[in-house]
Amino acid sequence: MSEHVSPEPGVSQGSGPSGPPDGTGTPGPGAAPGTPSELPGAGGEPPKVPAYAQRNGPQQYPANPWQRPGAQPRPSTLSTLRPAEPAAIGTATLCCAVVTALLSALLLGDGLGVNALIVAVPAALGAFFAVRPTGRRLRPWTAFWALGGLALLAVPALRDAGWPVFLAVVSAVALGSLALHGSRGWLGVFLGSLGLLCAVADGLAWGGRGVRARMNGPRKRLGGVVRSVGVAVVLLVVFGALFASADAAFADVLGNLIPDVSVSDSPWRLLLFMTGLVGALAAGYAAAAPVRWDGITVRPGKARGRLEWALPLIVLNLLFAVFVAVQLTVLLGGYDKVMAETDLSYSAYARQGFWQLLWATVLTLLVIALALRWAPRGRGGDRTLVRSVLGALCLLTLTVVASALRRMDLYVDAYGLTRLRISVAAVELWLGVVIVLIMAAGFFGARMLPRAVAASAAVGVLAFGLLSPDWLIAEQNVQRYRADHAIDIDYLSGLSADAVPALDTLPEPLRSCALRDIERTLNDDEAPWYATSWGEARARDILSKRSVHSTEESCAPWRTGDGRDGDPSDPYDPYDPY
Known part of the structure; x- marks a missing residue:
């Protein structure tokens, strides 16, 4: 049974014996209306489309079903902040990332010292090489943030106390992130200092694409570099072992220069390797395609009378x-x-x-x-x-x-x-x-x-x-003892090696009582040169010249609660944190 559709006014149906069968619904010669040639799908012809469906052409639907027809979609805030995809990672940036990862695994496992600055230098160079193709100019604030971050990493090389070192390292990472993003406003400066975390996933994908391109490229240069590095490592190990066994002095020098890597701490070294690699790639990606955090604007408040x-x-x-x-x-x-x-x-x-x-x-x-x-x-x-x-x-x-x-x-x-x-x-x-x-x-x-x-x-x-806050604390308490003979040896003995120069000026047996725990800590710590701070090295030198001799009986009168001036009616412990 055929479907008959009444023609609309102004729409030609193509009557006549000379109309060719072109698939538009016009019958061919000798074909009468209602013949099988007009049936849908008959003779391989497409079905007839009703006229009401052809009035305005194919109907368009918006991509968002909740969006009004004709309205333009608004880009999200995050899409406006994120930059375009950067160019492929350069060889120099990729090499700097690998060097940073290797130095992190070899040097950072024994503590913090000058090694923090050594690891940061190739990561900063990788970011510099990544930003060069973008044409971005070095601005004064960018240089200030970058140099300030490197200066903060000098604190671990100078001080032994862990709490100022921790503040310095965290601040250095924040300044490095600001140098890469270049924010100006309040919200931009705050988010820019944390923006390096947002580039971790993109940096890894960016580096992975660069490695695949070099491994599968026509020249396959990365494979040659890996083979060359492997041969060099084998030669160093073989001949270094021979020379070390031939001369004790050379073996001692080589042992001080080369990190002591054992199988037991391999997971820790692997974690440090990945941390250095991820950090360097994130820094390079942020330098090549920084997120514009200043694009987030806060509406001003309504003005009051x-x-x-x-x-x-x-x-x-x-x-x-x-x-x-x-x-x-x-x-x-x-x-x-x-x-x-x-x-x-x-x-x-x-x-x-x-x-x-x-x-x-x-x-x-x-x-x-x-x-x-x-x-x-x-x-x-x-x-x-x-x-x-x-x-x-x-x-x-x-x-x-x-x-x-x-x-x-x-x-x-x-x-x-x-x-x-x-x-x-x-x-x-x-x-x-x-x-x-x-x-x-x-x-x-x-x-x-x-x-x-x-x-x-x-x-x-x-x-x-x-x-050096620990030195200031020790110095002030030593001066206070000289003024009124009040001192708390238990608290001072818990300071870091930075306090040794000030505590060394105390008379005996107070000197030995204050330095006994610090000396024991230094003797138990066998950190290599790159994980030893200047404060720790100075303390070792002082203690090597004057040995510590003390007993529990000689130090007992100076324990907490004794030998300290204050109001006896006040039960407050002066050395309580609050």
Whole structure:
């Protein structure tokens, strides 16, 4: 049974005996309507398409079923931030990545020292070779981040203490990531310092494609390089073993230069190899195709009216002013008068205020950030109002910072310096620097403020490591002992080798009691030259000249709780972390 469709007006059906059978529905010669030639699929011809389906041509459907017809799809934020696929990895970058991986496996397994800087150099060179084909120019801030990161890696080579070394290494990685991404805004600087993590997977795929291209290419140069390196390693092992067995002095030199790699630590070495390889490839990929983190924009807050915005800040300024006035009274009238009126001991007064003032400084910075977001900006006098109110708040906050540091100084004079106390004092000092930078931005513009704050943090970490906090702690406690014969040997003996030069000046038996545990740690540590810091080498030299002799009986009077000055009515342990 055939399907008959009525023709629409204006659509020709091609009647007549001369119409050729062209497959358009026009009957051929001698074919009458309703013959089998009009049936769908008859004679190999395509089925007839109804006229209503041919009116507007083939119907188009949007790719997104939830998108309105005719609307253009909006690119996602992540797709606008990610760059185009970089060019194929260069041979120089690939070689630098392999060298970084090998050095990581051979040198980093014994600890951190100058080896951190040695491993970072080929990784930085690989990023440099990767960025050359892109045509990107070296900008001043990029050079600052890169050189600052390398300078921070000098801290492990100089200091034995683990906590400033850890801060320096983490800060070095963050500065290296900033150098590769080149961010400017607040969110861009924060995400840019972590952006190297986002290039790990892409860097591995990028390096894998480069290796496959060289292995399967027409010239197959990578296979020749691998064979050459293998032959060189075999020759070094064979002849090095012969020369080492022939001469003891050469064997000793060779043993100091070559890392001691055993089968038992092979998994650890393999992990270090992969870490170095992944890090170098991620750095190269980020240099060739950096993510533009500054593309993430934060909408400005809705501007408030002058009264609504300024009244809370003026009240806060008045509160700060009253506090500052009280602090000036304390400075002029003396702490004895204040302690007599408040029934607080000397240590309690110093300890009670520092942590509160530290949190007050942090919260003030948060208030300033929110105030700038909602600051009035509609008329000409708004800028003057914002500068006046926030400038006064910053000045008063600097006074709070000074008061907090003064209280910490009093507390250290009474009970000595510890790692926590010097750390929080350094943080409070850096917060004061941030407030000064905010004040400068109010006059000179805030375009460079995010990078200036990040740079101040990096400089602070570098200075903290170079000043050797463990040595400062030991030196202050030694001076305190000379003044009032108060000292805690248990705490000082737990410091690193950086404290040995200061502790070496103590009289016996205090010197031996303080250095006994440090000397035992150094004797148990057989790190090679590349994992030995200058502080550790200096401590070994000092202890080799003057040996340590102490017994439990001679050190007992100087243990925790004895020989320390303070208020007997105060049950607070001066060496408690808080």
